[in-house]
Amino acid sequence: MPNHLIQAGILGVGSYVPERILTNKELEQMVDTSDEWITTRTGIRERRIADPAVSTSDLAVRASRKALEHAGVKPEELDLIILTTCSKDMPLPAGACLVQTELGAPQAGAFDLEAGCSGFVYGLTIASQFIATGAMKRILVIGAEVLSRIINWQDRNTCVLFGDGAGAVVVGPVAPGEGILASKLSAEGAGWEHLYIPAGGAKMPADPVTVEKKLHYVHMNGKEVFRYATRVMEEESIHLIKAANLRLEDIDLLIPHQANIRIIEHAARKLKLPMEKVVVNLDRYGNTSSASIPLALDEAVKSGRVKAGDNIVMVAFGAGLTSGGIVLKWSKGEGESNET
Numbered sequence: 001m002p003n004h005l006i007q008a009g010i011l012g013v014g015s016y017v018p019e020r021i022l023t024n025k026e027l028e029q030m031v032d033t034s035d036e037w038i039t040t041r042t043g044i045r046e047r048r049i050a051d052p053a054v055s056t057s058d059l060a061v062r063a064s065r066k067a068l069e070h071a072g073v074k075p076e077e078l079d080l081i082i083l084t085t086c087s088k089d090m091p092l093p094a095g096a097c098l099v100q101t102e103l104g105a106p107q108a109g110a111f112d113l114e115a116g117c118s119g120f121v122y123g124l125t126i127a128s129q130f131i132a133t134g135a136m137k138r139i140l141v142i143g144a145e146v147l148s149r150i151i152n153w154q155d156r157n158t159c160v161l162f163g164d165g166a167g168a169v170v171v172g173p174v175a176p177g178e179g180i181l182a183s184k185l186s187a188e189g190a191g192w193e194h195l196y197i198p199a200g201g202a203k204m205p206a207d208p209v210t211v212e213k214k215l216h217y218v219h220m221n222g223k224e225v226f227r228y229a230t231r232v233m234e235e236e237s238i239h240l241i242k243a244a245n246l247r248l249e250d251i252d253l254l255i256p257h258q259a260n261i262r263i264i265e266h267a268a269r270k271l272k273l274p275m276e277k278v279v280v281n282l283d284r285y286g287n288t289s290s291a292s293i294p295l296a297l298d299e300a301v302k303s304g305r306v307k308a309g310d311n312i313v314m315v316a317f318g319a320g321l322t323s324g325g326i327v328l329k330w331s332k333g334e335g336e337s338n339e340t
């Protein structure tokens, strides 16, 4: 192990969304809602839905292949695969193991990480620590969700919000002063009942009654989650920017978790960031939980919105309740690797 810490950064990014689009208009036929309500209260216009034969690990593999290609890294070079998700294929084993075999990454350790919609920033932070110590050189961090399978399609409070998709990054060493400058992981476990799936685990195993009562789907107290989100998005961002020794005016891009445009606009206002500096794609994908930040990052990178040297803040909140974020200085030239 080296006696100095190595800077960790993103070497490549990729994403994948299913083709099937579910519009607000279609939802009007399914539950008592309206395009107008969904658009004004959330900013969401449509979301992607995976085909029945496709699961979370399948989306994860597709996003990962693109991230590996972008990074110029081969699957067999990976030391670790972290799959962050709250809609895993099965309770056991970790979906990351299915991804590992499908990609052909026999050297890589593999595990799942569940931190609600904050999963991706949790995963990226953990990966950066292994890179920093020199223990590992190439880590794949994936956020992938098929939330359409864990949503009650008769509950208008939740079914209009979520969508399916995946995003992935390859993490590795970058030059000093670049890559991840600061990160923060937080949780307020006292709020766990504001967003949870009651049944299907050890606390309330599946039986015919839990199925009949639809206890295997997401239950949410939207108002409480909204209150938490508006508070922590601001607090976490300010803490992170200070920790990275930056000022608000040094931030080039905010990539927030894509849950609700009102939460994002509130954060941008508090951080005095014009919306041109904020990445928003929830209008097209809804809330894809762990996938939302890497999906938005990938679109921003591939559209040329992210430039080398940009200071990027990624900040998330989610079930747990959890929150967290990362500040990074983007160092990757399009199609180049940051090999050190």
Ligand code: ACO
Residues within 6 Å of the ligand: 032, 033, 034, 037, 038, 041, 042, 116, 117, 118, 156, 157, 158, 160, 195, 220, 222, 223, 225, 226, 229, 259, 260, 287, 289, 317, 318, 319
């Ligand atoms: N269509 C029409 N009416 C609706 C719908 C809908 N889809 N959903 C709720 N309503 C109704 C409610 O029943 C309520 O009616 P009532 O006054 O008769 O009771 C009314 O609209 C207002 O409901 P509110 O909850 O006050 O609406 P609000 O403006 O707070 O928006 C929302 C609700 C969008 C859920 C908001 O609270 C929110 O975004 N919360 C955060 C949710 C979130 O981000 N969750 C994901 C977290 S990440 C993770 O880990 C998965």
